[in-house]
Amino acid sequence: MSTSPAPIAVSVTGIEKSFGPTRALAGADLEVGAGEIVALMGANGAGKSTLVKILSGSITADSGTILLNGKAVSFSSPSEAQAAGVATVHQATDQAGAAGLTVAENLTLNELCGTGSFFVSPRSTRKRAREIAALIDLDLPLDRDFIDLRPAERQLIAIARAVAAKASVLILDEPTSSLSATEAERLFAVLRRLKESGIAILYISHRTGDLAAIADRAVVLRGGKVVASFAKPIDFSAAIAAMIGRTLDAGAHAGTVSTAPVLAAVRGARLIPGARPFDLDLRSGEVVAITGTLGSGKSRLLRALFGLEQLVEGSFTLDGEPWLSNGPARSIENGVFMVAEDRWASSLLPPEIPGASIAGTIALPHLPRWFPLGLLRETRERLVASEAISRLGIKARGPDDTLDQLSGGNQQKVVLARWQAAPCRLLLLDEPFQGVDVGARADLIAAIRNSQSGSATLIATSDTEEALEVADRILVMRDHSLYEADGSQEGGLAAVIGSVESAETRADGTGPAS
Amino acid sequence: MTDHAASPSKPASTFAETARKYALFVLLALMLVGFWSAQPAFINSANLFSILQAVSVVAILGVGVSITMSAGGFDLSVGSVAASSVMAASYAMVVLQMNAAETLALVLLMGAMIGLVNGLLIVRVGVPDLLATLSTMFLLAGLQLIPTGGRSITAGMMLPNGTTAAGAYDPAFLILGRGRLFDTVPYPVIVMAVVALLAWFLMERTRWGRVFYAIGGNETAAHLAGAPTKAYRLWAYVLSGTLASLGGLIVASRVGRGDVSAGNSLLLDSVAAALIGFAVLDKRRPHVLGTVLGAIFVGVLLNGLTMLNAPYYTQDFVKGVVLVGALALTFGLGKKKR
Numbered sequence: 118m119s120t121s122p123a124p125i126a127v128s129v130t131g132i133e134k135s136f137g138p139t140r141a142l143a144g145a146d147l148e149v150g151a152g153e154i155v156a157l158m159g160a161n162g163a164g165k166s167t168l169v170k171i172l173s174g175s176i177t178a179d180s181g182t183i184l185l186n187g188k189a190v191s192f193s194s195p196s197e198a199q200a201a202g203v204a205t206v207h208q209a210t211d212q213a214g215a216a217g218l219t220v221a222e223n224l225t226l227n228e229l230c231g232t233g234s235f236f237v238s239p240r241s242t243r244k245r246a247r248e249i250a251a252l253i254d255l256d257l258p259l260d261r262d263f264i265d266l267r268p269a270e271r272q273l274i275a276i277a278r279a280v281a282a283k284a285s286v287l288i289l290d291e292p293t294s295s296l297s298a299t300e301a302e303r304l305f306a307v308l309r310r311l312k313e314s315g316i317a318i319l320y321i322s323h324r325t326g327d328l329a330a331i332a333d334r335a336v337v338l339r340g341g342k343v344v345a346s347f348a349k350p351i352d353f354s355a356a357i358a359a360m361i362g363r364t365l366d367a368g369a370h371a372g373t374v375s376t377a378p379v380l381a382a383v384r385g386a387r388l389i390p391g392a393r394p395f396d397l398d399l400r401s402g403e404v405v406a407i408t409g410t411l412g413s414g415k416s417r418l419l420r421a422l423f424g425l426e427q428l429v430e431g432s433f434t435l436d437g438e439p440w441l442s443n444g445p446a447r448s449i450e451n452g453v454f455m456v457a458e459d460r461w462a463s464s465l466l467p468p469e470i471p472g473a474s475i476a477g478t479i480a481l482p483h484l485p486r487w488f489p490l491g492l493l494r495e496t497r498e499r500l501v502a503s504e505a506i507s508r509l510g511i512k513a514r515g516p517d518d519t520l521d522q523l524s525g526g527n528q529q530k531v532v533l534a535r536w537q538a539a540p541c542r543l544l545l546l547d548e549p550f551q552g553v554d555v556g557a558r559a560d561l562i563a564a565i566r567n568s569q570s571g572s573a574t575l576i577a578t579s580d581t582e583e584a585l586e587v588a589d590r591i592l593v594m595r596d597h598s599l600y601e602a603d604g605s606q607e608g609g610l611a612a613v614i615g616s617v618e619s620a621e622t623r624a625d626g627t628g629p630a631s
Numbered sequence: 632m633t634d635h636a637a638s639p640s641k642p643a644s645t646f647a648e649t650a651r652k653y654a655l656f657v658l659l660a661l662m663l664v665g666f667w668s669a670q671p672a673f674i675n676s677a678n679l680f681s682i683l684q685a686v687s688v689v690a691i692l693g694v695g696v697s698i699t700m701s702a703g704g705f706d707l708s709v710g711s712v713a714a715s716s717v718m719a720a721s722y723a724m725v726v727l728q729m730n731a732a733e734t735l736a737l738v739l740l741m742g743a744m745i746g747l748v749n750g751l752l753i754v755r756v757g758v759p760d761l762l763a764t765l766s767t768m769f770l771l772a773g774l775q776l777i778p779t780g781g782r783s784i785t786a787g788m789m790l791p792n793g794t795t796a797a798g799a800y801d802p803a804f805l806i807l808g809r810g811r812l813f814d815t816v817p818y819p820v821i822v823m824a825v826v827a828l829l830a831w832f833l834m835e836r837t838r839w840g841r842v843f844y845a846i847g848g849n850e851t852a853a854h855l856a857g858a859p860t861k862a863y864r865l866w867a868y869v870l871s872g873t874l875a876s877l878g879g880l881i882v883a884s885r886v887g888r889g890d891v892s893a894g895n896s897l898l899l900d901s902v903a904a905a906l907i908g909f910a911v912l913d914k915r916r917p918h919v920l921g922t923v924l925g926a927i928f929v930g931v932l933l934n935g936l937t938m939l940n941a942p943y944y945t946q947d948f949v950k951g952v953v954l955v956g957a958l959a960l961t962f963g964l965g966k967k968k969r
Binding site: 467 | 835836837838839840841842844845847848849851852853854855856857858859914915916
């Protein structure tokens with residue numbers, strides 16, 4: 118790593134950070150040269166986001182040193198980091214600017230908020246905004262409200278601002294996760310220009326397609342340490358092996374072709390106008406994962422099955438009967454359950470609310486059937502919760518603990534327990550491993566796989582590795598249509614990743630799924 | 632609790648929790664003792680029941696407010712509904728010559744209908760809760776004046792069309808506000824107790840209450856768990872409107888005429904009661920027991936201060952101080968950061 122040709126822009130040595138008993142970073146070392154694009158890879162919980170937060174000043178390290186252009190620095194706030202020339206573009210693009218302000222105002226936001234002149238006129242703002250936009254060849258209507266911009270456009274605004282602020286280090290946290298292929302291509306073009314101008318870029322992503330396109334070097338983080346570093350041309354299967362800490366093998370459960378009766382079927386489904394229609398059969402006892410990028414239509418299919426959205430065309434059947442739900446109530450009555458993504462927004466209650474305990478959370482959708490007369494019997498709720506706590510290994514003091522006291526993985530176990538507390542026919546899980554650590558993920562996978570008698574499970578995940586670990590069969594969603602993953606039968610993580618990647622870049626399909 | 636200063640950190644925080652939980656009960660007891668020692672006449676059944684009678688309407692309206700709050704809404708129209716109910720009850724008896732039973736049914740129905748309109752505005756039309764109930768509040772404040780041309784309603788009053796009103800208050804109706812059970816317990820206190828008990832049971836012991844709170848806590852989560860959230864929110868406003876008109880009926884039967892200024896402070900007082908209730912038992916959410924206790928707390932304080940010859944105009948100031956203190960207790964003071 119010390120042989121980078123360019124001067125070192127930022128160098129991190131022996132950074133440690135603990136959150137309570139959890140060691141997020143255990144002595145991480147990293148260098149990024151000026152004009153170099155370094156890909157930071159790592160599984161969930163490897164410490165990527167902690168490292169980014171330390172570099173961008175959101176949190177401070179417990180120990181270790183950061184050298185910026187040769188000088189030791191320590192940031193106690195994001196604005197200090199910015200002033201020192203470290204700019205960060207976060208994954209959540211709604212924070213990249215201020216809604217209600219125009220593109221021009223957002224581009225000049227740093228100057229409006231501090232260093233600029235006291236008087237601003239629309240004319241001077243537009244003039245300055247045009248100069249800033251020109252830095253990265255950004256071509257956007259300057260009068261458009263930030264809130265009407267697409268994520269890709271918001272990101273570019275954040276990058277333009279960083280460049281205008283004379284950043285010497287640019288950190289991009291999963292920048293392409295919500296971008297289309299053309300948008301990503303445009304982003305890469307901008308990044309290559311910045312690289313030419315000598316900016317050091319730290320690029321966080323687990324999409325190997327992106328990394329192959331732009332990274333000069335890949336650094337793999339695991340367990341809070343840098344475990345490997347790969348120079349160009351990057352060997353991605355070795356990088357992924359380093360990431361997950363073992364060699365690539367076939368999916369844990371793939372390979373056995375189910376002959377059970379078809380439980381749920383999708384026929385000629387068109388998710389959005391103009392998308393290619395597709396079919397899908399879910400057999401009894403089967404766990405099927407759909408992978409693909411954000412916005413490819415995975416959630417939309419799940420939501421349509423659950424009755425939150427409607428298909429443009431096509432139909433569903435459940436146990437041979439036509440199935441069309443008008444909403445969650447009807448779906449739940451019929452044994453079609455969904456765990457939506459983002460569990461705090463979609464499933465959990467704030468702690469001061471009655472029923473925010475583990476017992477209450479599990480009971481919420483089942484109240485009408487458990488207590489038809491209306492009178493609550495908390496012993497019944499607690500009994501179900503205690504059983505779930507011991508069966509799923511939920512780390513809690515008891516059924517009355519509120520969910521905010523639990524870790525992400527344990528929260529997700531409670532949400533899963535909710536839907537295992539009643540007879541289920543079709544279980545829909547949208548990103549069930551979001552914010553779940555590796556250990557809890559293994560428990561969740563075991564729980565999902567063990568509850569499979571007589572029901573089918575459909576999982577949407579953008580993480581191919583997760584898909585391989587949990588599913589009997591993996592399908593790839595691309596442009597709102599479903600495709601069989603290349604070679605998922607004979608196995609190989611690389612094969613599935615390959616088909617996800619090709620799904621992102623290719624326009625033609627490989628044939629409809631089952 | 633005696634040696635909390637010496638005990639290590641864990642029990643100390645438990646003590647702080649316990650203290651916060653029962654703070655309002657302790658303060659209430661201290662107030663009772665304090666007023667009693669300053670003015671022995673404070674503690675006798677007549678005065679205590681007169682306090683409860685004075686707070687009964689505020690408590691009943693506050694229960695309605697806390698039900699809408701628990702479902703994530705806010706009913707600003709309760710004061711106007713109560714005031715309109717006073718006018719409607721008077722109009723029904725004095726002008727339309729209805730009897731007590733008909734009047735009760737009519738006014739309660741009117742309250743429920745207003746609640747339904749509020750609810751429909753909110754869940755069907757999509758007007759935000761505060762704005763919808765603010766506009767019905769205005770609408771009712773004006774509407775109640777129109778039938779009588781802006782004047783109070785009394786027996787034998789001159790109507791806008793020049794004739795004289797033929798009816799009068801039904802004596803049976805007046806019993807509601809003026810009568811006492813066994814010559815001791817005023818009927819409004821009994822109504823308050825029954826309303827509080829039923830509402831407490833609904834909100835804390837049935838699945839319907841659980842869903843009200845779930846909707847207030849996270850409407851998306853409640854919806855995805857299969858709860859008919861719109862129907863629940865509609866019902867919350869219907870309940871709130873009905874309870875507000877019940878409060879109005881009690882005012883009418885106590886005053887015995889349709890006073891245009893009746894119910895002026897009812898909205899703020901009932902909202903304050905519901906908010907003070909957040910601090911009771913450290914629940915940090917609207918709840919029926921807290922609301923009733925909040926109303927009683929303010930009632931005791933005002934009654935005691937009046938006995939000690941505190942001027943009338945300090946009342947709102949005192950209520951404000953109590954509210955600020957209770958909310959600081961609820962949301963800030965010594966609260967453990969999670």
